[in-house]
Amino acid sequence: MLAPFEYHRPESLAEAAALLRALGPEAAVYAGGTELLPLMKDGLIEASALIDIKAIPGLGGIARGRDSALRIGPLTTHRAIERSPLVREHLPELAALEANVANVRVRAAGTIGGNLCFAEPHSDPATLLVALDARFTLVSVEGVREIAAEDFFTGLLETARRPDELLADIQIPAPAPGSGVAYERFKTHERPSASVAAVIRLDDGAVADCRVVVGSVGVRPLRMGRAESLLNGARPSDDAIAEAAEAIRAEVAPTEDAFESTDYKRQLAATLGRRAIAAALARAGGESDHDR
């Protein structure tokens, strides 16, 4: 049994924003409940009110947005993303990622918006969306603002979303022509122990642009600036990939916890980094003869 709470089911974004402002930080936004309810049951989150956003039109669905971006409504479930023909065609790595989030029940109920706003450090979509330079739209009574995924995740279970703001839209830019996208993870239970996303663009056989992001091992998805610098301008080779992977090993900031040692997390990040970079390069059309 959960502690008592008021239950609100607004039918418009404006109504939801007004409620969020009026009820203050004690109110929790409620959608799939897969992140929120277990913590409420344990008493780790005490919410005086739940604001159920599932009756608000326009917060679900998947479409092509501006500049061929993929637009995913925050109420879209993991299952819907996994099975979306649009996602499978334009961002198959995201569909594959979503097909392996938690389990079938969580995927049927849990939403991508809830997953992102919760900012659990082991979130799969968060890591890939930072690498893809996704943009999130936040709505409040004061108006609308857009924020880059990279700036959205600020710490352990912490985001740049103010308590009175609602995540209203997720835009994932289409990777530039010549880009390869890869996501690699290792997990032995529901959430990954380590994950690495790489988005790499090749131009004339050399890396023109890249983003490498490590998730799960630290408090938030983190771009690997040193690995990216090493890759930029490089021609794909096993040596270049190995050098970037070693940079990841040094650069990650693993959290100390009871599950895995920090050395082990560095090892996982370096290995997954090597695989993700190699896969992204191969998909970008490079000639890496890596041993995936």
Add this chain to the structure above:
Amino acid sequence: MTVEAPAASGVARLPLRLTLNGQLVEIEIATNELLLDVVRDRLALTGTKRSCDVQVCGACTMLLDGRPVSSCCTLALEADGRAIETIEGMAGPDGLHPIQQAFIDNVAVQCGFCTPGFVLTTKALLADNPRPMRAEIEHALTGNLCRCTGYWNILSAVEDAAGRMAEDDGEGRGARDDG
């Protein structure tokens, strides 16, 4: 819609109208009641089990409009206007559902505690994918834990059930029921 908590009890209540195993049920619930508790303790269907209580093990699986959910972490109010299926709804007038029979015939049950969740998850899988590959069965059942059987017989039971339901399809039984 807003349901404010009355000062006296501190808990807001609302009417719930759902289809449970094909039958219309109307019951007043509290906003903070979980689906598992309403079905087990108030509607007296105890085939659904509580185990891990954190949506990992699958013992509390129910089908909500045909999709498996963890009823231990689902608010009962989510069932309003929707269809819930529990293990009690699987058998028909002619006897056990082919999935249930396949679990028995393949000795996919030992203590039986996890079995209702496996059977319902299997039903949802076969509705989506009537002839899954072994790897697809493993993937679909990853979120159901069994501490007795070692899973092998469960996987065989699902393959067997898929075969039986494909054979039965002409007679209408076991046909895909949620598109």
